Amino acid sequence: MTLPPLAWHALMAFIVLNAILGLVAYVTLLERKFAARMQSRIGPYYVGRPHGWLQPIADALKLMLKEDVVPTSADRGVYNLAPIVFLVPCILIYATIPFAPELGVADLNIGVLFFLAVSSLEIVGLFMGGWGSNNKYALLSAMRAVNQIISYDLPFIFAALVPVLLAGSLQMSAIVAAQQGLWFVAYPVFGQLAFVAFVVATLAAENRVPFDILEAESELVAGFRVEYSGMKFALIQLGEYAHMLGTSFLGALLFLGGWLGPGPAWLGPLWFLVKAVLVFLLVTWVRWSFVRIRVDQILAISWKLLVPASILLLLATGLWVATRGAGAG
Amino acid sequence: MLGNGGGRPPRFWGELTQLIGAVGRAMGVTFRNLFRAPVTVQYPDVKRAYPDRFRGILALTYDKETGEENCIGCRLCEYICPPQVIKVEMLKSEKRNWAKTFTLELYSCEFCELCVQVCPTDAIIMLKTFDLATADRREMLLDKDRLHALGLAYEPSWATGNRLRDMQAPPKPARAAAGGAKGEPKEPGE
Amino acid sequence: MTTQTVEIGYGGSERLTMNMGPQHPSAHGVFRAVLTLEGETVVAVDAVIGYLHRCHEKLGETLTYVQYPSIASKTDYVAAMTSELAYVAAVEKLGKIEVPKRAQYLRVLAAELQRIASHCLWLGTWCMDMGGALGGGATVFLYCIRERELILDRFEELTGARLLYGFHQVGGTRYDVPAGWDTKVRETVDFIEKRIDEYEAMLEGNAFFLARARGVGVISRALAQEVGVSGPLIRGSGVNYDIRRAEPYSSYPDFDFRVPVETAGDCYARYRVRMAEFRESIKIVRQVLDGLPEGPISSRPGVKSVGQVRVPKGEAYARIEGARGEVGCYLVSDGGPKPYRMKWRGASFSNLAVLPHIIPGHKVADVVAIMGSVDPVFGEVDR
Numbered sequence: 043m044t045l046p047p048l049a050w051h052a053l054m055a056f057i058v059l060n061a062i063l064g065l066v067a068y069v070t071l072l073e074r075k076f077a078a079r080m081q082s083r084i085g086p087y088y089v090g091r092p093h094g095w096l097q098p099i100a101d102a103l104k105l106m107l108k109e110d111v112v113p114t115s116a117d118r119g120v121y122n123l124a125p126i127v128f129l130v131p132c133i134l135i136y137a138t139i140p141f142a143p144e145l146g147v148a149d150l151n152i153g154v155l156f157f158l159a160v161s162s163l164e165i166v167g168l169f170m171g172g173w174g175s176n177n178k179y180a181l182l183s184a185m186r187a188v189n190q191i192i193s194y195d196l197p198f199i200f201a202a203l204v205p206v207l208l209a210g211s212l213q214m215s216a217i218v219a220a221q222q223g224l225w226f227v228a229y230p231v232f233g234q235l236a237f238v239a240f241v242v243a244t245l246a247a248e249n250r251v252p253f254d255i256l257e258a259e260s261e262l263v264a265g266f267r268v269e270y271s272g273m274k275f276a277l278i279q280l281g282e283y284a285h286m287l288g289t290s291f292l293g294a295l296l297f298l299g300g301w302l303g304p305g306p307a308w309l310g311p312l313w314f315l316v317k318a319v320l321v322f323l324l325v326t327w328v329r330w331s332f333v334r335i336r337v338d339q340i341l342a343i344s345w346k347l348l349v350p351a352s353i354l355l356l357l358a359t360g361l362w363v364a365t366r367g368a369g370a371g
Numbered sequence: 372m373l374g375n376g377g378g379r380p381p382r383f384w385g386e387l388t389q390l391i392g393a394v395g396r397a398m399g400v401t402f403r404n405l406f407r408a409p410v411t412v413q414y415p416d417v418k419r420a421y422p423d424r425f426r427g428i429l430a431l432t433y434d435k436e437t438g439e440e441n442c443i444g445c446r447l448c449e450y451i452c453p454p455q456v457i458k459v460e461m462l463k464s465e466k467r468n469w470a471k472t473f474t475l476e477l478y479s480c481e482f483c484e485l486c487v488q489v490c491p492t493d494a495i496i497m498l499k500t501f502d503l504a505t506a507d508r509r510e511m512l513l514d515k516d517r518l519h520a521l522g523l524a525y526e527p528s529w530a531t532g533n534r535l536r537d538m539q540a541p542p543k544p545a546r547a548a549a550g551g552a553k554g555e556p557k558e559p560g561e
Numbered sequence: 562m563t564t565q566t567v568e569i570g571y572g573g574s575e576r577l578t579m580n581m582g583p584q585h586p587s588a589h590g591v592f593r594a595v596l597t598l599e600g601e602t603v604v605a606v607d608a609v610i611g612y613l614h615r616c617h618e619k620l621g622e623t624l625t626y627v628q629y630p631s632i633a634s635k636t637d638y639v640a641a642m643t644s645e646l647a648y649v650a651a652v653e654k655l656g657k658i659e660v661p662k663r664a665q666y667l668r669v670l671a672a673e674l675q676r677i678a679s680h681c682l683w684l685g686t687w688c689m690d691m692g693g694a695l696g697g698g699a700t701v702f703l704y705c706i707r708e709r710e711l712i713l714d715r716f717e718e719l720t721g722a723r724l725l726y727g728f729h730q731v732g733g734t735r736y737d738v739p740a741g742w743d744t745k746v747r748e749t750v751d752f753i754e755k756r757i758d759e760y761e762a763m764l765e766g767n768a769f770f771l772a773r774a775r776g777v778g779v780i781s782r783a784l785a786q787e788v789g790v791s792g793p794l795i796r797g798s799g800v801n802y803d804i805r806r807a808e809p810y811s812s813y814p815d816f817d818f819r820v821p822v823e824t825a826g827d828c829y830a831r832y833r834v835r836m837a838e839f840r841e842s843i844k845i846v847r848q849v850l851d852g853l854p855e856g857p858i859s860s861r862p863g864v865k866s867v868g869q870v871r872v873p874k875g876e877a878y879a880r881i882e883g884a885r886g887e888v889g890c891y892l893v894s895d896g897g898p899k900p901y902r903m904k905w906r907g908a909s910f911s912n913l914a915v916l917p918h919i920i921p922g923h924k925v926a927d928v929v930a931i932m933g934s935v936d937p938v939f940g941e942v943d944r
Binding site: 077080081082083178179182186330331332333334335336337338339 | 577579691699703704707767770772773925
């Protein structure tokens with residue numbers, strides 16, 4: 043391109059940001075329709091007949107027009123800053139995802155590391171929200187959240203490192219290029235186990251049922267979000283779904299071959315989107331099928347099952363790669 | 372595993388396979404439901420068929436042959452109504468009595484059908500509709516004209532006073548044998 | 562009591578009083594539990610009720626025997642048929658009023674169909690409490706409501722109403738079976754039997770569900786008998802007591818059914834008892850339909866006036882096996898058309914008394930699981 047690199051990156055960032063916001067809004071509609079069909083009902087229908095196409099826009103408008111209620115005894119600075127601190131890492135992770143070779147904001151050579159590191163920063167915003175609300179329910183939820191997300195970041199990272207080992211690089215485009223022959227999820231045993239561990243860790247890191255003890259609507263009525271209304275709530279919801287979609291993109295990239303697919307090269311981003319949506323739907327399917335488990339049981343699963351299992355898996359993968367010899371690519 | 376530690380390997384693997392099986396079954400049920408038709412009835416575009424005995428809003432009726440009002444102002448419905456929403460004033464006349472005013476507070480009505488059950492002339496009935504939503508509660512204070520208009524506008528339900536009483540009464544030969552005349556209201560327990 | 566091996570100590574002295582207030586997604590109605598928490602563990606429970614008090618017992622004194630059965634359904638509004646049955650059974654016991662055979666069979670049919678519908682609601686709301694309104698719990702809830710709607714459709718064809726029926730009257734029932742209804746009921750019941758298999762597939766053996774339900778909220782046999790719980794709570798703790806067998810009413814001896822009893826006493830045991838009760842109720846419904854005799858549906862003529870029923874002086878207590886336990890009505894009559902005193906024994910009221918004994922020691926998340934398995938309906942608790 044003839045643009046200077048800074049302008050090029052800024053333009054890409056702008057485009058990606060807007061595209062992601064639109065995509066995230068419509069992914070909520072997809073989840074609602076999918077969940078509704080699994081429950082023998084229809085889901086959004088009337089706003090933008092016949093399938094509720096305008097529902098996300100209506101929701102966004104509604105949240106923008108709502109009154110912003112701030113509790114009197116809330117810690118103002120912390121309370122107001124929390125949604126932003128929560129949202130920024132969730133959007134920032136999209137900076138490193140390449141949607142096609144050469145098409146991305148910044149295809150860092152430590153891409154996966156950046157993604158994993160930044161996505162864990164959301165927990166600061168979460169805790170700020172719980173603390174600043176000056177509400178016992180929110181505080182309880184924030185404490186549970188810190189417990190849970192810290193515990194599940196480890197298996198998340200280890201599971202995400204298995205494709206890194208198999209590809210030999212942290213750069214995301216290199217990982218996709220290494221899947222030209224066979225997607226990583228199809229590798230016997232390692233691939234499937236790593237994918238399963240990744241999905242389970244994603245569920246927990248996203249506070250999705252069965253690990254949504256954080257919000258636990260029937261006990262804590264929305265958890266750390268309980269005191270937020272209007273646009274701040276919209277920012278938190280946006281951050282959650284953006285993070286959800288971002289980890290789906292990561293899963294599609296690490297395990298399902300990213301933009302690789304039949305057809306011409308310009309179809310690549312489309313395949314990538316389809317795969318990411320499939321991962322998202324898989325997570326949604328799990329979410330709508332199970333009851334949640336208690337926080338001590340969640341932590342038990344993580345520390346007693348997932349962390350040892352994922353470490354063992356990583357070691358085994360490393361051993362296999364080493365014995366396969368160099369040049370595995 | 373969930374709370375009693377890793378345990379010995381055989382129990383662990385057994386539990387794990389059981390978990391995987393259970394997860395698969397649960398997700399299979401939701402997956403199967405994905406392909407079933409939704410059970411939603413999209414009211415008001417689609418209305419479901421109400422059964423014959425549906426207890427909807429109340430109305431007053433006219434006689435089928437003569438076109439006169441059926442209500443004789445006897446106030447039995449007023450006395451039996453548990454939340455006392457019916458208020459009737461009787462107008463006496465030579466051949467028969469009428470209801471001078473008849474008000475029914477539909478916002479407090481319990482829809483128990485007891486008034487329909489006691490009416491000797493099948494004057495008050497229930498309709499097969501409930502669609503009277505309004506933003507002003509005073510519109511649900513039904514007066515006699517309104518009640519008659521509703522009775523003409525909507526389909527009536529099956530139940531009228533005489534039909535209900537015939538359904539509940541012991542069959543005729545038994546009553547004749549027992550010796551009690553039909554319509555003796557205050558018999559003590561048998 | 563559960564043995565806590567490792568406690569993340571918050572110094573042990575920092576206790577948080579949290580209100581699981583009357584407005585709460587899983588309060589099963591309006592129920593206030595003031596929980597004292599140490600970290601995540603509940604140390605004490607103070608239950609506050611009375612938010613739904615509507616003076617039923619006073620209403621019982623001001624309404625006649627003809628008017629009150631329609632109102633009685635509003636105590637346990639989820640299982641309205643059994644609530645009305647308690648009242649009319651008490652009046653009939655007082656007045657020594659005969660109920661014709663057909664009416665007795667119809668009452669059993671209504672009560673058992675109602676038990677199925679009530680347990681559908683129980684399962685749905687319990688899973689929703691445990692699984693969240695946005696999650697697997699809501700899925701099970703919607704499935705159960707979908708099945709419950711079928712039964713409510715049958716009741717609508719029978720009486721005209723879906724929730725609060727007014728089906729019973731002193732001396733029998735108010736409505737008879739419409740044409741073609743028994744075929745529809747058979748189809749409904751067959752359909753629901755298959756769907757119960759689906760629910761069990763979703764929940765049985767599911768480690769998440771078992772982790773939430775096993776070992777949680779254990780009511781020991783001694784505690785159950787001491788506190789006075791009834792229904793699935795006492796049968797889940799090993800005591801084989803079902804009023805349909807212990808003091809049969811309304812032709813129950815004519816039917817062949819098993820009373821499910823479990824010994825563990827935890828939420829899972831109560832779940833198994835209720836799931837078995839689904840199938841037993843379906844069995845009873847089929848037997849009733851097969852053997853429904855002809856005849857009148859009431860031994861008294863159709864209602865013609867408000868003071869039609871008078872019972873002689875005396876007092877009587879009638880108890881029936883409702884979906885939640887023993888529902889009882891105690892009537893004192895002075896010979897007039899209205900009772901002198903009516904006292905209502907709500908099953909959920911006595912069942913809730915067990916909460917301060919079993920909740921302390923559990924985590925906050927277990928409180929909702931236990932409340933769900935106790936299955937209170939606050940119309941019965943507060944009356």
